Amino acid sequence: MVERNELETTVRSMVAFDILSKPLVSLGHKADRRRDKLAGEIEYLAKYQDEGDRFFAYVETREEQRARTLREGINEFKETHPRYGDILEGIIQEKRSDSKKFLVYGVSNGFKLGSEDYRRVMKDLGMSPIQADAMYPHLLDLSDKLGKANENSKRSILL
Secondary structure (H helix, E strand, O other), rough: OOOHHHHHHHHHHHHHHHHHHHHHHHHHHHHHHHHHHHHHHHHHHHOOOOOOOOOOOOOOOOOOOOOHHHHHHHHHHHHOHHHHHHHHHHHHOOOOOOOOOEEEEEEOOOOOOOHHHHHHHHHOOOHHHHHHHHHHHHHHHHHHHOOOOOOOOOOEOOO
């Protein structure tokens, strides 16, 4: 087995986490969209069908207090103080320079992650070795289908 230092092992873990997280996030978003669609269907059906003994479904409206959005506050301020509101709006519209720090990382061309890299990060997520062995090939396959599995692409994360 190839000897790896701590930095290389950590970078390889980051790449593996990035590759494995894409299909999980994608599936999560897909499940959210499906759940939201079903909620709309239930809202419609609940108007016309009675609940059964084995389930319940109803729509309730709740009045809640919430803070104004920033835009609502600015608009109200502009109505109350038009002269100063225009000054405030001008200040908000001004562009400003901002620098951000990114960590750029990846696996060099010609090198690949090994199964131990993927299994290690899945164990870090709380999976047993058996679960990691069973799941990681399927997640890699799904990531590949989503076009997210290129191990040699340059990756970055905001620090």
